[in-house]
Amino acid sequence: MPACDSCDDTSWKTITVDGVSRVTRCDCVHTRAVEQHLRDARIPPRYQRCSLDNFITYDNEKLLSALRIARRFIDEFPHAPKGLMLIGPPGIGKTHIAVAVLREAIKRTGLRGLYHDTRALLREIRATYDPTLTAVESDVLRPVMTADLLVLDDLGAERMTDWVEETMSSIVNSRYNERRLTIFTSNYENIPDEGDMNSLLVRVGFRLHSRLNEMCEFLEYDGCDYRTLPPNASSPQDLYTNWKAQPRRKLPARSSGQARAQLRDKERGDGKADLKWSGGRAGS
Ligand SMILES: Nc1ncnc2c1ncn2[C@@H]1O[C@H](COP(=O)(O)OP(=O)(O)OP(=O)(O)O)[C@@H](O)[C@H]1O
Ligand SMILES: [Mg+2]
Numbered sequence: 001m002p003a004c005d006s007c008d009d010t011s012w013k014t015i016t017v018d019g020v021s022r023v024t025r026c027d028c029v030h031t032r033a034v035e036q037h038l039r040d041a042r043i044p045p046r047y048q049r050c051s052l053d054n055f056i057t058y059d060n061e062k063l064l065s066a067l068r069i070a071r072r073f074i075d076e077f078p079h080a081p082k083g084l085m086l087i088g089p090p091g092i093g094k095t096h097i098a099v100a101v102l103r104e105a106i107k108r109t110g111l112r113g114l115y116h117d118t119r120a121l122l123r124e125i126r127a128t129y130d131p132t133l134t135a136v137e138s139d140v141l142r143p144v145m146t147a148d149l150l151v152l153d154d155l156g157a158e159r160m161t162d163w164v165e166e167t168m169s170s171i172v173n174s175r176y177n178e179r180r181l182t183i184f185t186s187n188y189e190n191i192p193d194e195g196d197m198n199s200l201l202v203r204v205g206f207r208l209h210s211r212l213n214e215m216c217e218f219l220e221y222d223g224c225d226y227r228t229l230p231p232n233a234s235s236p237q238d239l240y241t242n243w244k245a246q247p248r249r250k251l252p253a254r255s256s257g258q259a260r261a262q263l264r265d266k267e268r269g270d271g272k273a274d275l276k277w278s279g280g281r282a283g284s
């Protein structure tokens, strides 16, 4: 039994339009490509069913606006002018939205998409690091550089070292130069304050930060921490109430300690450091 009745698995079928028969590519080619690319996208099991349709919305203007822009991105992909940068506190659905966009973009176009948690990716690169290979020759990096759509989750969570900065810059730069779209998520606010240890700018460094500004539309929002919702509480009203009951949330505690460590590293001095530190709030 062929898997596809329309083409007997030949990938080609004959259609008749206005009495004229012609051979055309069967739809199953697209379906197979989509299935394969969804399997290859490395989406974590927890997020494999995420879609924008099962994302619960409530009266939260910035969140609604982020969703609108995410939908527009899907409609325009692969010709969207910019990628996306989703920023906000934990549990508000940034990874959910990023993965939903990734899945839908693959489904509609049959193009290649890839998900990576940034820290896990850096660990993977480090484990296979071979200084004699250029970045594009590395088995880990090649798909990251060449995927039509890449999600880099949790940017800024990694401890910044020169190697991290260089590796991230080369990934982002190569994608930028090839006009390939990238979706990032981060817990770190995009405040232009180089003295704030919790700003995205300080977390990722000047070079990467300026690239991000050029290549992404920034979607910053706050919202309900879905992970703290009691079981069965998932109505829009539940999410709204949870959101409003939360104090303005602080960034994860790990951040300031790591930023201080990073600051120490940089202060120890390496000529290449292009981060400027005012250090004003480093100890606070
Ligand atoms: N509005 C929502 N509707 C439906 N599910 C949601 C919503 N917000 C979050 N979730 C779910 O809650 C869980 C946590 O969301 P997610 O991991 O996307 O948060 P996040 O913003 O990426 O957090 P972090 O900053 O910690 O990475 C996921 O399983 C996600 O599907
Ligand atoms: Mg996340």
Ligand SMILES: [Zn+2]
Binding pocket: 004, 005, 006, 007, 008, 009, 010, 011, 012, 026, 027, 028, 029
């Ligand atoms: Zn077919």
